[in-house]
Amino acid sequence: MTPSLQNHLSQELKAYLASIQDSGLVFSYTLGTSFSSEGMSLVLQQKETDFTLSMEWQEKGDRLLIKSFALKDNKQLENLSSALYDVAGLEIVLQALDLLFFLAEQQDLNTALFILNNDEANHLTPLEGFFKSLSSQSIMGSRKVTLTLPTTLDAYDLFVDQAENIKTKIQQQLWQEQTDDYCLRGYLQSHKKGESFSLKDLIPQETKPLSPMGQIIVFPKFAKRG
Secondary structure (H helix, E strand, O other), rough: OOOHHHHHHHHHHHHHHHHHOOOOOOOEEEEEEEEEEEEEEEHHHHHHHEEEEEEEEEEEEEEEEEEEEEEEHHHHHHHHHHHHHHHHHHHHHHHHHHHHHHHHHHOOEEEEEEOOHHHHOOOOOOHHOOEEEEEEEEEEEEEEEEEEEEOOOOHHHHHHHHHHHHHHHHHHHHHHHHOOOOHHHHHHOOOOOOOOOOHHOOOOOOOOOOOOOOOOOOOOOOOOOO
């Protein structure tokens, strides 16, 4: 890929990410990109929490090959609010998959193949219903998990529908859990989306209760496609 094509692809990815920032998300994101002889690296950062998800991919035949899917979380946030921590991890993975769908469309590829170690693959476990197949095998003496994600337009339409359902349930669960989670309540009441926050801002303090919405809804593992 020539430098001009690399720059064009980077700009297209960043523009796409910006276009979906207001689609029912709790957090907001920035994207860093770089290229090497091995392919392209993407670093997705969650502005508010400093969670980052780093991916490395290359084009392999007619497939998008993802060789790395590393999540760096924020344990201090987990200690303050397990609800915000769990949602931060789930949402950033959803955003990463959305970017990969867009990338596959740009490259005219109908399948994304993930070959990851166990720790990296575990980040995708709550969303395994998006994947057509999952297997474990030994590659060059190292145990790897292989996941196959269809990236056709029909598959993307299904992804969007299911992702919207997940986002709605996330919002419902956060509104329910803020009743007993003072840190979460403070975030929902006062934090401006798109701005990083100091963890001290989440230290419990007197806040007015918000009206709960519905019952707690468990994050789904929807039925696998055939």
